[in-house]
Amino acid sequence: MPVDLTPSQALGLWHEVTTQQVHADGRDLTLRQLAILLEIYLVPPPHTVRGLAAKLGVTKPVITRALDTMGEQGLVTRMRDDRDRRNVIIKRTVEGALYLERLGDLIIAKGHTLVP
Amino acid sequence: MPVDLTPSQALGLWHEVTTQQVHADGRDLTLRQLAILLEIYLVPPPHTVRGLAAKLGVTKPVITRALDTMGEQGLVTRMRDDRDRRNVIIKRTVEGALYLERLGDLIIAKGHTLVP
DNA sequence: GCGTTTCGTTACGCTACCGTATCGTTTCCT
C-alpha cells in the first residue's frame, strides 16, 4: 500500500519533523549518522562496517567514527565476529530502539496534521 | 486530508530518503541547516535572523553561520531591511527552490515504494 | 609456511560547527 503525498505535504512533513527534532534532540545526530542508525535497525542483521560503508556510499572511517559517537550515546554496540575475527558485528540496543520509536511517533503525528 | 502512516512506513520512508540523500547530496547540509532552509521556503516571509532563531530554538550565531554557509552555496540570500536597517531579510533563490523541489520529489517517490 | 588480501581502526591535517560573550550599528524613548 503506497503512501501518496503531494509536493506540499512531502516538504511540509519534512519541515515539521526536522524542526521539532532540532528543538528536542539533545543528541544532534548528523544526517549520515541517522542514515546509519536507520540502516542498522530496519535492515536484517548482520551489519558490518564494510557493509554499511558500501550501502551508504561512504568510506569506512566515516562508519567507524559514527559508531564511536553513537556507541558513546548508547544507540548501538559493537562485537567482534567469532566466526571471522576480522569482522565487527554492529548490534542494536534498547536505547537505540527507543530513539527510533520516538522518531517514528513524531513522523506519524506530524503526518496527521498535514493538509494538501 | 491527513497522511496516515504505520510505524514501519514512517521509519522506512525516513530510511530511504535519508540514505539516498547521503548518497547524492554533495552539499551535506546539517539537520539544523535543513530546518532553516525549509522554514524559509515553506513559511511566508519576511524572515529575519532573530525570527528564525526563535522558531527553531537556537541562538542567533547558529542562524548567521548557517546563512553564511548556505549563502555561499546559493541556497539563500540576505538583504538589509530598508525600513529598519537593523534587520536583515532572508530571501529565497532559484537554486534553493530547486534543491527543495528535488528533495520533495525524492520523498514522494520513496513514499510510493512503501509497503505497510 | 609465508606472502597476499581483507578486515576495522588509527593518525594526520583540515574544515566547520558549537556556545558564550562582545561588538558596531540603528532605532526607540523621554
Place this chain on the structure above:
DNA sequence: AGGAAACGATACGGTAGCGTAACGAAACGC
C-alpha cells in the same frame, strides 16, 4: 539630544566531523 534597547555579526576556545593514508590483526591461497 542622549542613553537604553534591539539587531545581526564577529571573536574565541573547544569539539567533532571530513578524506587520505597507513596500520595491526586475522584469514586465505598456493
